[in-house]
Amino acid sequence: MINTHQTSVFPPTVPPRLSQRTPASAAPRRGPGRAALRVLVGVVVFHLLLSLGGFYYLYTGRMVTITLSPRVSAERHPEECHPAMASMIVKPLPHRATDTTTEPQYLQWNMAHSKRCRVDYYQASWLKMKQAGYYYVYARVSFSRGGAPGQPLVSKVMLKHDETREPEDKMKAYCSLGNRSIGQCTASQGQLLHLEVGNLLSVWVENATWVDYEKHATTFGMYKL
Ligand SMILES: *[C@@H]1O[C@H](CO)[C@@H](O)[C@H](O)[C@H]1NC(C)=O
Numbered sequence: 001m002i003n004t005h006q007t008s009v010f011p012p013t014v015p016p017r018l019s020q021r022t023p024a025s026a027a028p029r030r031g032p033g034r035a036a037l038r039v040l041v042g043v044v045v046f047h048l049l050l051s052l053g054g055f056y057y058l059y060t061g062r063m064v065t066i067t068l069s070p071r072v073s074a075e076r077h078p079e080e081c082h083p084a085m086a087s088m089i090v091k092p093l094p095h096r097a098t099d100t101t102t103e104p105q106y107l108q109w110n111m112a113h114s115k116r117c118r119v120d121y122y123q124a125s126w127l128k129m130k131q132a133g134y135y136y137v138y139a140r141v142s143f144s145r146g147g148a149p150g151q152p153l154v155s156k157v158m159l160k161h162d163e164t165r166e167p168e169d170k171m172k173a174y175c176s177l178g179n180r181s182i183g184q185c186t187a188s189q190g191q192l193l194h195l196e197v198g199n200l201l202s203v204w205v206e207n208a209t210w211v212d213y214e215k216h217a218t219t220f221g222m223y224k225l
């Protein structure tokens with residue numbers, strides 16, 4: 001009975017022994033164990049942060065430097081570009097606007113996609129000078145059809161001294177479809193012009209529906225010398 005009691009009692013006393021051991025001898029061991037665990041967790045977290053930071057730098061570091069670099073911010077904010085210039089992308093006619101008989105046939109420019117630095121614009125057709133000086137001005141107008149057969153096609157760069165003045169011819173170029181009324185021809189022109197602040201330039205054609213609005217076929221631009 002005693003033996004069985006002892007044996008049956010023994011197992012229950014094992015947990016007390018363990019619990020007795022822990023406060024007596026294992027408690028001082030736990031301290032360094034916890035500290036070591038903390039150090040280990042700290043090292044793991046530190047390495048995790050380091051590698052995350054490394055990946056962040058690898059994948060986004062370049063983008064961060066681009067957004068912070070002054071050159072790109074200058075491109076985003078055209079006012080910060082140094083040489084005044086404009087490189088225009090033509091804006092196709094809306095399909096319904098085939099009969100604009102009384103309207104002056106000034107080409108319109110896609111202001112959102114064109115490049116401009118220190119050159120303003122007015123009414124989607126006119127570039128407005130913000131700096132006086134000599135500018136090389138160019139225009140390339142391609143046509144995909146014409147009027148009466150044999151009639152030459154003309155494009156002109158027009159100048160207005162300011163928004164209230166009448167436009168005047170400044171540059172002219174011609175091309176011909178021969179005796180056909182459908183075909184391709186391009187009138188190119190480039191010239192040095194002295195322009196004042198507030199001067200406006202635009203490209204005029206006889207009939208805007210004859211112009212080739214294909215990408216890169218028709219353009220207009222300038223740069224300050
Ligand atoms: C322009 O050309 C189109 C097609 O050739 C023609 O229908 C229209 O009358 C022309 N407009 C002018 C002002 O000549």
Ligand SMILES: *[C@@H]1O[C@H](CO)[C@@H](O)[C@H](O)[C@H]1NC(C)=O
Binds near residue numbers: 149179
């Ligand atoms: C157009 O030109 C071709 C030769 O270049 C000629 O044979 C033809 O008769 C001309 N057509 C007209 C309508 O003038």
